[in-house]
Amino acid sequence: MRIVKSAFSTEKWLALVVSLPTANATLRMRVWRAMKGLGCAVLRDGVYLLPAGRGLRQALRIHVEDIKQGGGSAYLLNVTNPSAEEKSDFQSLFDRSEDYLKLMGRVNEFKAAIGSIDAAAGRRQLKALGRDFEALVELDYFSSRGKIESDALLTEVETLFLASLSAGEPQAVPGSVTLRDTADYQGRQWATRRHLWVDRMASAWLIRRFIDPQARFLWLEQPEDCPDEALGFDFDGAEFTHVGQRVTFEVLLASFGLETDPALMKLGALVHCLDVGGLPVAEAAGVEMVLAGLRASQPDDDALHSVAGGVFDGIYLNFKTEEST
DSSP: OOOOOOOOOSSEEEEEEEEOOTTOHHHHHHHHHHHHHHTOEEEETTEEEEESOTTHHHHHHHHHHHHHHTTOEEEEEEEESOOHHHHHHHHHTTOOHHHHHHHHHHHHHHHHHTTTSOHHHHHHHHHHHHHHHHHHHHHOTTOOTTHHHHHHHHHHHHHHHHHHTSTTOOOOBOSOOOOOOGGGGSSOEEEEESSOOHHHHHHHHHIIIIIOTTOEEEEESSGGGOOTTSEEBSSTTOSBOOBTTBOHHHHHHHHTTOTTOHHHHHHHHHHHHHHHOOSOOTTHHHHHHHHHHHHHHOOSHHHHHHHHHHHHHHHHHHHHHHHHO
16 A cells, blocks of 8 residues: 555645736746646635645745746745634645546556556556556645545556466465474475466575575476475465465565575565565566566576576675675
């Protein structure tokens, strides 16, 4: 879920009264865009209203100086202790409910296209919808109806879209993660779904690098093909799969006591972001692009596992270096 900011008070307001020279069309357009960008209510031509707080006074003062330098006049007034009726009237001017409804309409259009839309284009559209939501929240000073619903719908659609990119993604199971003894998991056969993607790539790298150096991997056409003696990971019913909020990579970290390594934890956050979304990670877009390229160029999963391992080695060493500096 995205961060939802608290609503403003209705006790203090800011009124900006401006008079702009008719000959300066550039200034008029700049002021109009600035007031729209701040989410100002327009009381009448040249009179704008905002609630006081969150740096809005300073933002308006900057525009006051700009207007004066452009040959206009501007006055920033404090409106305090308004009546109950005035407070209600003022607040109603900032109702963003219709804006949220329009956004939800666009999100539902995207939802209907899941499965037919190109992966790269879908990611761009999803990011754009997320940015538009965050921009709307910035201007939603009084928590209008639709904020929570829009957030929930975006989260649902993001999950559906990511799931559509890799059929057979496991469903998270409730419960806790049991700590295992690495000594009991040496020289084993590990199995997961073929056509590796982020969580399976990273998990296979983690297994070979930190858990079972002699691990042998089996890439399954269907999860049902997993042999009884193999250790399954990242599919429904596997020995190691999504638990609660953890993706498989994070479950393996917890299962084998690897959460004490800050670099692995940072890598876990990266894998989580790319696999199921959630909190953004700065490196995610670049890593996703590299892994997508490798996946497209390496149809053989053994070869893909090998080259992807080099990528995860590099990421891990970079995170390790950052931790030591």
